[in-house]
Amino acid sequence: MFEGTVLKGYSGFYYVKYNQQIYECSLRGKNRIKKIKFLPGDKVTFEPISQEKGVIEDLLPRKNELIRPPIANVEQVIIVSSLVNPEPDLWLLDRLTILALWNDIKPILCLNKADLSSQEKIANLKKIYEQAKFKVLVTSAKKNLGIDDLKGVLKDQISVVAGASGVGKSSILNAIQPDLRLQIGEVSLKLKRGKHTTRHVELIPLHFGGLVADTPGFSSLNLPEDIMREQLSFLFPDFDQYRNNCKFSTCLHKEEPECSVREAVQKGELAQNRYNNYLAFLEEVIKQERSY
Numbered sequence: 489m490f491e492g493t494v495l496k497g498y499s500g501f502y503y504v505k506y507n508q509q510i511y512e513c514s515l516r517g518k519n520r521i522k523k524i525k526f527l528p529g530d531k532v533t534f535e536p537i538s539q540e541k542g543v544i545e546d547l548l549p550r551k552n553e554l555i556r557p558p559i560a561n562v563e564q565v566i567i568v569s570s571l572v573n574p575e576p577d578l579w580l581l582d583r584l585t586i587l588a589l590w591n592d593i594k595p596i597l598c599l600n601k602a603d604l605s606s607q608e609k610i611a612n613l614k615k616i617y618e619q620a621k622f623k624v625l626v627t628s629a630k631k632n633l634g635i636d637d638l639k640g641v642l643k644d645q646i647s648v649v650a651g652a653s654g655v656g657k658s659s660i661l662n663a664i665q666p667d668l669r670l671q672i673g674e675v676s677l678k679l680k681r682g683k684h685t686t687r688h689v690e691l692i693p694l695h696f697g698g699l700v701a702d703t704p705g706f707s708s709l710n711l712p713e714d715i716m717r718e719q720l721s722f723l724f725p726d727f728d729q730y731r732n733n734c735k736f737s738t739c740l741h742k743e744e745p746e747c748s749v750r751e752a753v754q755k756g757e758l759a760q761n762r763y764n765n766y767l768a769f770l771e772e773v774i775k776q777e778r779s780y
Contacts, residue, residue, distance in 0.1 A: 489545060493561075493646075493699065494530040496690040502526055502544060504534055505693060511542040519544060527553065528691045528701060529560040529646055552591045554648070556709065557689045559701055561646055564594040566638070566700075568651035568660065571605035576613065577652055582765045583709050584650055585622065586723045590712050593648075596623045596641055600656040603628040616759045620726035629659035639664055644697040661702055665694060717773050721749070724766055726758060742770060 492506035502513045513534050515526075524547055526532065531548040550560045565588045569576045581597070588595035597617050602610060614624045625641065627634035638660065641647075649657045662668055691699040721727050721741055727749050731739070735746035741763075752758040 489533050489535055490542075491531060491533050491548070493691070494526055494528055494532060495693070495699070496528050496688070497526060502532075504532060504542065504544070505691075505699075506534075510693075511536060512540060513542040513544045515544050519547075527558050527560040528689050529562060529699075531561060552593060554587075554591060557648065557650075557701065559648060559689055559691075562591075562593050562648050562701075563645045564588075564596055564641070565648045565650050566596050566598050566641070568598045568600055568649060568655045568657050570601045570655040571599050571609060571613075572601055573604065574652070574654055578761055579765055579768075580652055580709070582762065583711065583769070585620075586711065586720075586769065587709065589723045589725075590715060596625065598625045598627055598634075598638065598651075598660070600627050600629065600660060602626045602633055603631045616762060619759070620724065620762070621728075622725075627660060629656050629663040632663060635660075635663050639696060642694060642696075642698045642700055645699075646691070647698065647700045649700060649702050657702055661692070661700065665692075668692060711769060711772055711776070713776060715773055715776075717770060717777065720770055720773055721766065724762065726762065727766075730758070740770060742767060 490506050492504040492511070495503045495505050495510065497503075500514070502515070504511045504513050511534065526544070526547060530550065533545045533548065534542040535545060536542045552562060553560045554562060565584065567581060567584045567588070569581050576599075585595045599610060599613055610626055614626070617624050623641070625634050625637050627638060629635070642664070649661065651657055689701055691701050693699055717740060718738060721731060727741070730748040730752045733748035734741070734744070736744055739747055739749070741747050741749035749758065749763070753760060753763045
C-alpha cells in the first residue's frame, strides 16, 4: 500500500502522485458506496495494480479544505494582484487574506506587472501589507522579474495561486515553468478585467519541488459563515499592536470610545483603505449572524 497525493479528478478517475510517478486510480467499491469526495491535495492510500494504474483505498485526514476552489491540505496561498491593467483590487485582496488566515493557510502577496507600474505605487502597497505581516513579492512575468523569489516560496510546498481574472496568474506560472503552457486571457480594454481562462482545479508538480494549483478567476467571495464579529479584527494582523490598548476588550474598532485602532488610522499609522475594508466586512459578518 502506497501513500500519495491526489492531483486532479477527471471522468471518475483520480491522478495520484507518488514520488516522481503519477498513477491513474479508480476508487475501491466502499468509497463509491460512501460517496466520498476526493479533492486535489488529498492524501490517500492506494494499491498499484500496474506501473501506471492503481486503486484508492482510503482518504487520510485533511489539514484543511477550501470550498472555492475545492482543494485540500493547502499550505500557502499566493494572492496575485496586478499593479495596473487591471488596477489593484484591495477589497478582494483583503478578503482573500481573511479566507487564508481563517483556514490556517499562509497568505503571500504577489504584486504583478511591476514593469508597468511606478516605484512609488509599488512601495506604498508593499508598506501597507508588510505592516500587516504578510510576505510581499514583486513580479513581472513579462520581464521575468521576481520569478526566482517566487520559485523559492513555492519550493516543496502545496500552494494555491488565487486572484481576480486578468492579474497574470497563468502568466506567472508559465514563467516559473515554461512547459506548462497554461492558457492566458487578454484583459478587456473596455471593462479592464480579464477573461476566465482556468476552468478547473488541478495540482501541478513543479520541477524544482512542490505542487501548485492555478484556480479559476473570480471577482467576489463570501466570508466564512462561521466567523463571529469579535473574531474579524484578529484576521487583520496589522491591528495587533493596537488592539490591546483599546478601552474595551470586546472593542469592534467601529465607534467605541478610546479605540486605539481608530486612533492609529487617524494618525496615519494604519492604512485607511484596510480599515475601510474592515468596517465593510464587519457589517457583512453582522448581517450573516442575524440571518441565522
